[in-house]
Amino acid sequence: MLNQLTQYLQSTVTPGQAGSMLWATIYILVIFAGISLCVVFINWGERKALAHFQIRLGPMRVGPHGLLQPIADALKLLLKEDTIPANADKVVFWVAPFIVTTAAFVVYLVVPFGPQHAVTDMNIGILFMLGVSSLGVLGIITAGWASNSHYPLLGSLRSSAQMVSYEVAMGLAVISAILMTSFTPGSGSGTLSMIGIVEAQKAQGVWFLFKFFPLGLVAFVVFAIAMIAETNRAPFDLPEAESELVAGFHTEYSGFRWSLFMLGEYAAMIAVSSIAVTLWLGGWMRPFPNLLSGTNWDTIFSLVPGAFFLFLSAVTLYSTARMPKKLTFRIQTVGLGAFGLLLGAVGLVMLVPGVRERVQDIFWFMLKVAVFMYLYIWYRATWPRYRFDQLMRVGWKVLLPLSLGVLIVTGVVGLSPELMTWLKGVL
Amino acid sequence: MTTTAKLDLNEDKTFLDSTELILNMGPQHPSTHGVLRVILKLDGEKVLGAECVIGYLHRGVEKIGENRTYVQFGPYVDRMDYVAAVSNGLGYCETVEKLINVEAPPRAQHIRVILTELNRITSHQVWLGTHALDIGAMTPVFYCFRDREEILKIFEKYCGARLTTHAFRIGGCQWETYEGFEKEVLSFCDFFEPKIDEYEQLLTTNRIWVERTKGVGVISGADCIMLGVTGPVLRGSNVKWDLRKAKPYSGYEKFDFEIPTGPNGDTYDRYVVRIQEMRQSVRIIRQAVANMPAGPIMAKVPKILKPPAGEVYHSIEAPKGELGYYIVSDGSLQPYRVRVRPPSFVNLQALDQMVRGRLIADVVAIIGTIDIVLGEVDR
Amino acid sequence: MALAPIFRKIFLVDLIKGLSLTFRYQDPKEIYTEQYPLERPQVAERYRGLPRLKMNPETGKTLCIACDLCAKACPENLITVESERDPVTKRKVLTKYTFDLSRCMFCGLCEESCSTDAIELTPDYEVAQYSRDGMVLDQKRLEEGPDRKEYKR
Numbered sequence: 041m042l043n044q045l046t047q048y049l050q051s052t053v054t055p056g057q058a059g060s061m062l063w064a065t066i067y068i069l070v071i072f073a074g075i076s077l078c079v080v081f082i083n084w085g086e087r088k089a090l091a092h093f094q095i096r097l098g099p100m101r102v103g104p105h106g107l108l109q110p111i112a113d114a115l116k117l118l119l120k121e122d123t124i125p126a127n128a129d130k131v132v133f134w135v136a137p138f139i140v141t142t143a144a145f146v147v148y149l150v151v152p153f154g155p156q157h158a159v160t161d162m163n164i165g166i167l168f169m170l171g172v173s174s175l176g177v178l179g180i181i182t183a184g185w186a187s188n189s190h191y192p193l194l195g196s197l198r199s200s201a202q203m204v205s206y207e208v209a210m211g212l213a214v215i216s217a218i219l220m221t222s223f224t225p226g227s228g229s230g231t232l233s234m235i236g237i238v239e240a241q242k243a244q245g246v247w248f249l250f251k252f253f254p255l256g257l258v259a260f261v262v263f264a265i266a267m268i269a270e271t272n273r274a275p276f277d278l279p280e281a282e283s284e285l286v287a288g289f290h291t292e293y294s295g296f297r298w299s300l301f302m303l304g305e306y307a308a309m310i311a312v313s314s315i316a317v318t319l320w321l322g323g324w325m326r327p328f329p330n331l332l333s334g335t336n337w338d339t340i341f342s343l344v345p346g347a348f349f350l351f352l353s354a355v356t357l358y359s360t361a362r363m364p365k366k367l368t369f370r371i372q373t374v375g376l377g378a379f380g381l382l383l384g385a386v387g388l389v390m391l392v393p394g395v396r397e398r399v400q401d402i403f404w405f406m407l408k409v410a411v412f413m414y415l416y417i418w419y420r421a422t423w424p425r426y427r428f429d430q431l432m433r434v435g436w437k438v439l440l441p442l443s444l445g446v447l448i449v450t451g452v453v454g455l456s457p458e459l460m461t462w463l464k465g466v467l
Numbered sequence: 468m469t470t471t472a473k474l475d476l477n478e479d480k481t482f483l484d485s486t487e488l489i490l491n492m493g494p495q496h497p498s499t500h501g502v503l504r505v506i507l508k509l510d511g512e513k514v515l516g517a518e519c520v521i522g523y524l525h526r527g528v529e530k531i532g533e534n535r536t537y538v539q540f541g542p543y544v545d546r547m548d549y550v551a552a553v554s555n556g557l558g559y560c561e562t563v564e565k566l567i568n569v570e571a572p573p574r575a576q577h578i579r580v581i582l583t584e585l586n587r588i589t590s591h592q593v594w595l596g597t598h599a600l601d602i603g604a605m606t607p608v609f610y611c612f613r614d615r616e617e618i619l620k621i622f623e624k625y626c627g628a629r630l631t632t633h634a635f636r637i638g639g640c641q642w643e644t645y646e647g648f649e650k651e652v653l654s655f656c657d658f659f660e661p662k663i664d665e666y667e668q669l670l671t672t673n674r675i676w677v678e679r680t681k682g683v684g685v686i687s688g689a690d691c692i693m694l695g696v697t698g699p700v701l702r703g704s705n706v707k708w709d710l711r712k713a714k715p716y717s718g719y720e721k722f723d724f725e726i727p728t729g730p731n732g733d734t735y736d737r738y739v740v741r742i743q744e745m746r747q748s749v750r751i752i753r754q755a756v757a758n759m760p761a762g763p764i765m766a767k768v769p770k771i772l773k774p775p776a777g778e779v780y781h782s783i784e785a786p787k788g789e790l791g792y793y794i795v796s797d798g799s800l801q802p803y804r805v806r807v808r809p810p811s812f813v814n815l816q817a818l819d820q821m822v823r824g825r826l827i828a829d830v831v832a833i834i835g836t837i838d839i840v841l842g843e844v845d846r
Numbered sequence: 847m848a849l850a851p852i853f854r855k856i857f858l859v860d861l862i863k864g865l866s867l868t869f870r871y872q873d874p875k876e877i878y879t880e881q882y883p884l885e886r887p888q889v890a891e892r893y894r895g896l897p898r899l900k901m902n903p904e905t906g907k908t909l910c911i912a913c914d915l916c917a918k919a920c921p922e923n924l925i926t927v928e929s930e931r932d933p934v935t936k937r938k939v940l941t942k943y944t945f946d947l948s949r950c951m952f953c954g955l956c957e958e959s960c961s962t963d964a965i966e967l968t969p970d971y972e973v974a975q976y977s978r979d980g981m982v983l984d985q986k987r988l989e990e991g992p993d994r995k996e997y998k999r
């Protein structure tokens with residue numbers, strides 16, 4: 041046991057590459073549980089943040105500031121009656137939410153939370169990710185079709201068209217980032233591996249966001265827009281546009297199956313955000329690796345995650361102490377206190393040297409993803425929704441030419457030293 | 468002019484076999500503003516025709532009017548256009564005053580103007596919030612309702628109710644203004660003008676908003692007049708018609724304000740018109756408060772109101788358009804007939820013409836831009 | 847050349863303007879929500895809420911003279927006043943007064959018509975009851991006012 045642990049702590053590759061079935065399984069389980077937990081709390085965070093944008097309070101009653109609301113929601117959804125419309129295609133209706141959720145979760149096989157923290161590292165990683173994540177649309181179409189009802193049908197038709205057209209722009213933007221990996225001095229060949237892409241950014245000493253300014257930025261913006269459309273979020277949330285199509289493709293769903301859709305949607309949001317983080321924002325790398333370099337800074341930055349968790353734990357314990365001392369609040373108080381202690385324990389473990397170096401990558405990665413989550417909510421709070429034809433126009437007439445142009449210019453700029461020497465030779 | 472195509476709803480087919488899709492929007496739908504049911508005939512997402520089915524909120528207000536005395540009918544009119552209850556009350560009171568040939572004293576008229584203009588603002592705020600919500604912007608509705616709250620507080624302090632105010636009585640007003648009324652109204656004006664800028668900051672230049680509203684639901688001024696459409700919808704189609712200027716009532720001729728119009732008659736123009744109207748309302752309120760005369764607030768009206776036999780039609784510019792009352796009196800205590808010309812109901816008739824050839828998403832935008840209140844459509 | 851609009855378009859100025867506004871409103875100080883049962887709003891003095899029948903504070907007798915004006919004024923006919931003549935003073939004495947709150951629309955016509963200010967709509971806005979019958983208030987309940995439990999955490 042201990043042997044395996046030390047072996048794990050010393051390994052420099054992902055468990056998949058090391059061929060360690062045990063650790064790969066553990067990783068899969070941890071990621072599945074972790075992402076589900078994240079989704080639950082992003083849901084809380086979204087309601088809370090959205091409320092604050094809209095000068096409301098959001099959930100306030102279950103636990104302090106509604107912190108336990110997601111648990112109550114999850115319980116409610118699980119216990120709710122699960123209805124299937126009489127004329128629905130039962131089998132397909134049943135399968136559809138699982139397709140969405142599975143597609144959203146399989147993607148995490150290759151997401152690099154750190155240089156060793158991925159289930160495996162495929163040499164076609166990014167391709168795999170794009171491919172699998174677009175399978176989710178299959179679930180949406182089948183859900184809309186199987187419901188045998190007007191609104192879901194329209195919603196699923198919209199979403200299929202939307203996802204297919206934004207996939208193109210998204211793919212081209214991704215290619216321009218991949219192209220950048222091939223400009224690593226001394227390597228000369230690019231990579232599709234997710235870990236390899238981050239390593240390339242490390243070797244070139246720049247996040248691809250800032251590479252060939254503003255080319256990286258433009259590609260990133262294109263991707264950032266396309267990924268909102270891919271995940272059906274505002275202002276591109278047409279498939280579930282609630283003011284038009286009631287709830288779009290999941291109008292007929294309820295209870296557990298509906299919650300699977302939500303799980304899938306949020307998991308997909310995290311997944312595409314992590315693609316963006318990996319490709320343009322330096323993946324797991326800590327901020328300012330060039331500006332604040334040196335072992336001292338390394339140590340300081342590696343202490344941040346633990347400190348962050350300890351801070352969270354302190355806040356939670358403080359509000360536990362402030363819970364009303366009534367019998368009816370006993371369960372909530374105990375639950376909250378336990379949660380605070382858990383956070384504290386996690387924080388302490390993260391301060392242990394040896395562990396902390398390994399774990400900080402995950403922290404930085406998740407932090408960057410969290411920024412994206414915030415942006416998602418912010419957009420949703422601010423902007424109106426596009427109309428279907430306008431959405432298509434933005435996809436095909438704005439984003440596609442833009443990403444294509446960026447791709448070409450990136451290639452030209454990247455090859456410019458070679459081009460110059462070639463030109464000199466010709467002249 | 469197009470007439471509504473008859474929709475054949477009894478086709479013996481499931482919708483999957485046909486090329487046309489019949490979609491029932493409402494009566495329970497998030498953005499039909501109540502219990503409006505719109506039967507849409509679709510080709511894919513394109514709308515081939517629309518038919519409105521109304522009456523889900525019919526309470527027989529006109530019939531109730533025949534069974535109540537003139538004074539007793541007062542509170543019922545508030546329940547028609549419940550977001551603009553004060554305007555409804557003003558219209559009714561003025562009509563009966565015309566029937567019995569009295570005029571409210573100047574002070575009462577000023578109070579009436581202030582309250583109705585405040586009410587116009589609340590109505591437009593509700594419209595703006597829900598309209599933006601239909602188009603997908605979730606946040607303006609909360610900002611609008613927050614600012615509307617300030618007006619409702621003034622209403623509450625003045626007449627004791629926030630929504631169905633029953634603020635005016637035949638012959639004037641029931642209540643004298645409370646202490647600090649003028650100051651509160653003026654401070655609301657100062658507070659509110661920057662808020663309009665905020666709504667505009669969120670929407671007016673926003674490219675998504677502009678794309679969603681420009682060129683959507685176009686209706687020409689001539690068509691508007693033919694259909695009897697009034698209010699901001701008419702003014703958005705570049706027809707400068709406002710009863711406050713055209714047939715001044717309640718002393719509106721004393722105030723200096725403009726009638727905003729839009730050039731194209733699309734959803735965006737109607738949006739701009741309503742935003743401008745809010746600004747103009749603030750302007751009117753400022754003038755009304757500044758020139759508030761002293762004096763009585765109630766004209767001499769007999770305690771037992773028995774108008775002479777005859778009939779009368781009077782209309783006012785409610786926030787949604789021309790609100791008219793037609794009352795026939797047979798000389799008894801109760802009206803013989805009360806007929807209301809509700810702006811929402813008439814404006815709704817333009818829906819079919821506006822949505823033809825547009826997409827589903829435009830239908831909700833257009834229902835929003837007509838600004839209907841189902842309580843008034845169905846009465 | 848009108849370059850400014852083009853620049854504004856490319857750099858998404860219109861979208862960012864909106865974002866900045868919503869960002870500003872995140873300030874917890876801007877929150878407008880009232881947590882109702884915990885914070886009770888103070889309504890205005892003229893608020894038309896739960897009806898009360900007033901008593902003479904000195905004698906503890908009702909102010910109502912059973913003139914029936916309120917019942918006549920009410921558009922919904924929901925007030926019933928029953929009285930009998932006092933053989934001694936020859937005055938009408940109130941015997942029964944019921945007020946069907948479930949049909950009341952709080953228009954205030956009854957209190958306006960009352961010549962002794964006996965019936966009054968008070969600023970008490972919590973009028974919900976557990977049953978329809980509970981909405982029919984008799985003289986006793988109108989005089990004593992509601993008995994309800996306050997919500998406390």
Ligand code: SF4
Nearest residue numbers: 920950951953954956
């Ligand atoms: S408030 Fe109006 S409806 Fe209620 S009892 Fe008095 S007169 Fe009747």
Ligand code: SF4
Nearest residue numbers: 910911913914916960
């Ligand atoms: S409450 Fe007032 S109006 Fe009604 S019967 Fe009594 S005294 Fe008359």
